[in-house]
Amino acid sequence: MPSHTMKALTMKAIRLHEFGGPEVLRCEEVPVPGPAPGEVLVRVHAVGLNPPDWYVREGMPGIPPEFRPPFDLPLIPGTDVSGVVEAVAADVHDFTAGDEVIALLRFPVRMQSGAYAEYVTAPAGDLARKPAGVDHVHAAGLPMSGLTAWQYLIEVGHGHPSPFQEARHRPAALNGESTVLINGAAGGVGHLAVQLAKWQGARVVAVASGTHERFLRELGADEFIDYTAQRPEDAVRDIDLVLDTVGGPASRRFLPVLRRGGALYPVYFGQFDDEENSRRGVTVTGTQVRANGAQLTELARLADAGTLRVAIDSTFPLTDARAAHRRAARGHLQGKIVLTLP
Numbered sequence: 001m002p003s004h005t006m007k008a009l010t011m012k013a014i015r016l017h018e019f020g021g022p023e024v025l026r027c028e029e030v031p032v033p034g035p036a037p038g039e040v041l042v043r044v045h046a047v048g049l050n051p052p053d054w055y056v057r058e059g060m061p062g063i064p065p066e067f068r069p070p071f072d073l074p075l076i077p078g079t080d081v082s083g084v085v086e087a088v089a090a091d092v093h094d095f096t097a098g099d100e101v102i103a104l105l106r107f108p109v110r111m112q113s114g115a116y117a118e119y120v121t122a123p124a125g126d127l128a129r130k131p132a133g134v135d136h137v138h139a140a141g142l143p144m145s146g147l148t149a150w151q152y153l154i155e156v157g158h159g160h161p162s163p164f165q166e167a168r169h170r171p172a173a174l175n176g177e178s179t180v181l182i183n184g185a186a187g188g189v190g191h192l193a194v195q196l197a198k199w200q201g202a203r204v205v206a207v208a209s210g211t212h213e214r215f216l217r218e219l220g221a222d223e224f225i226d227y228t229a230q231r232p233e234d235a236v237r238d239i240d241l242v243l244d245t246v247g248g249p250a251s252r253r254f255l256p257v258l259r260r261g262g263a264l265y266p267v268y269f270g271q272f273d274d275e276e277n278s279r280r281g282v283t284v285t286g287t288q289v290r291a292n293g294a295q296l297t298e299l300a301r302l303a304d305a306g307t308l309r310v311a312i313d314s315t316f317p318l319t320d321a322r323a324a325h326r327r328a329a330r331g332h333l334q335g336k337i338v339l340t341l342p
């Protein structure tokens, strides 16, 4: 329950008052938010971390100013939540107090999504029921990474153009004849993408540093390339689809591994030359993940069925969010970092 003070109900939350390193994350006592129309109040059990958490903490220096969503300080970061519905607005009928839920909150419409807290408000449309057989820690790892993998590989589910590219993203149909290469396969997006591609019947080539080989083979990868020992672009040819979760300027090096008619999906925006793409006969498209309760419900079903397993890199108490961000900065994640609440 929220702690009762003289004036208002308050809660513990991690806030930032200035941009900077992990030290700007401060644990404070703040008012419990109230659900607006269309929203529910969630008592948070676990918070999944994602790269936008540190992009926001740093003030988004890597994002061109015209693409930066507006956000005001102080703010409570965090988009991915697993918890229990505490209260619902009068117009919300799909959820009731006591429901266990997960969500990607408001992304990318608002950056102050507020998940690093004991309570957070959530638009009902962003929510899915937590998979009953999966605990809050693992469930909190699902939303943003799972929806990214889903919207890249299975179905976009929205008509919003990517802020980074004009071309519309349309996931290629995968089947038993397809070979998919996933770069950054051990990370949050990558490890779920490996499993979704296997679920579609594809043969999967996973690219990661060598320590992740066993993990990725257990998740179903058919082939493993240790990028520290071998350049993946020299190791394979005739790939139908590359999902590059590392992305950035180096993403172009994957173009030669594609067969004609193949596709490259950079998850982090990169630099491509339309002429080169058409000469090679390949498509390069991306999208920006968006909150979507209906798709998250599909992902939760797959998690409940054991088809999709969320891996946990590490957990930290909410009050130690700084240590969680320091872990993220060291890189080489295997699955998700999750903050836990007592």
Ligand SMILES: NC(=O)c1ccc[n+]([C@@H]2O[C@H](COP(=O)([O-])OP(=O)(O)OC[C@H]3O[C@@H](n4cnc5c(N)ncnc54)[C@H](OP(=O)(O)O)[C@@H]3O)[C@@H](O)[C@H]2O)c1
Pocket: 050, 051, 052, 144, 145, 148, 183, 184, 185, 186, 187, 188, 189, 190, 207, 208, 209, 212, 227, 245, 246, 267, 268, 286, 287, 288, 289, 331, 332, 333, 334, 335
């Ligand atoms: N378009 C969108 O809407 C969207 C949505 C979600 C995420 N993203 C972006 O996608 C990226 C990945 O997100 P994430 O949450 O999956 O991050 P993550 O959990 O940190 O995973 C990154 C993974 O990449 C691996 N890696 C690092 N350098 C590599 C390299 N040179 N070659 C191959 N693997 C390498 C890391 O481990 P090893 O090096 O040990 O293999 C790690 O497992 C981020 O840049 C994020 O901003 C975009």
